[in-house]
Amino acid sequence: MQSSTTLSSEPAALEILESGTRLGGTNRRYERRVADLEGIYSDFEAFNQYSASHGEELAYSVDESRIDDGAGALIVGLSVLLPGLIGTEYAMTRGHLHVKSDRAELYVCVAGRGILVMDDLEGHMRMVELTPGRAVHVPGGWIHRSVNVGDEPFSTVFCYAADAGQDYEIVRRARGMQMLVVTDGRGGWTTVANDGHVGYQRLT
Numbered sequence: 001m002q003s004s005t006t007l008s009s010e011p012a013a014l015e016i017l018e019s020g021t022r023l024g025g026t027n028r029r030y031e032r033r034v035a036d037l038e039g040i041y042s043d044f045e046a047f048n049q050y051s052a053s054h055g056e057e058l059a060y061s062v063d064e065s066r067i068d069d070g071a072g073a074l075i076v077g078l079s080v081l082l083p084g085l086i087g088t089e090y091a092m093t094r095g096h097l098h099v100k101s102d103r104a105e106l107y108v109c110v111a112g113r114g115i116l117v118m119d120d121l122e123g124h125m126r127m128v129e130l131t132p133g134r135a136v137h138v139p140g141g142w143i144h145r146s147v148n149v150g151d152e153p154f155s156t157v158f159c160y161a162a163d164a165g166q167d168y169e170i171v172r173r174a175r176g177m178q179m180l181v182v183t184d185g186r187g188g189w190t191t192v193a194n195d196g197h198v199g200y201q202r203l204t
């Protein structure tokens with residue numbers, strides 16, 4: 001099978017730039033605004049209030065290197081999640097399971113402080129705190145989300161299979177992941193159970 005003809009198969013030299021907030025040598029960038037994250041925070045009212053005045057502001061950005069899309073190809077990039085609180089919850093990404101759910105992923109923290117929150121479909125949950133130099137190897141089968149618990153951008157270099165795909169709907173249908181990462185009121189973070197969580201269901 002022929003892979004995409006629009007992508008180069010030349011090796012890419014990548015460089016972490018601007019204090020870990022940009023990745024040079026990539027060929028794709030996308031950004032999510034605050035308003036794009038509607039529905040992920042448990043305090044809808046706090047989100048709506050914040051989004052009304054900050055909806056167009058950047059929430060997170062991704063610089064990606066996609067060279068090929070065939071079997072065995074990788075997507076390598078840098079994710080930058082800006083800090084903040086919505087209600088009591090720290091700023092986070094939507095969270096997803098890979099469509100090909102056996103596909104693993106590596107996250108290496110290069111700036112800031114955050115948490116990789118992971119749930120499997122059987123009710124297990126894991127969290128790994130990341131600071132520069134720390135990494136987490138997420139095996140297949142784990143829903144994963146980044147949370148910024150610091151006051152600086154939280155940046156991770158990631159790497160996963162190009163054919164993995166992202167299923168965000170599984171988290172939306174479950175009304176969020178099992179645990180919320182919230183402020184402890186003293187400048188730190190803690191977790192509380194997400195009372196709205198209704199369990200994960202795969203449609204396929």
Ligand SMILES: [Fe+2]
Pocket residue numbers: 096098105144160
């Ligand atoms: Fe992923």
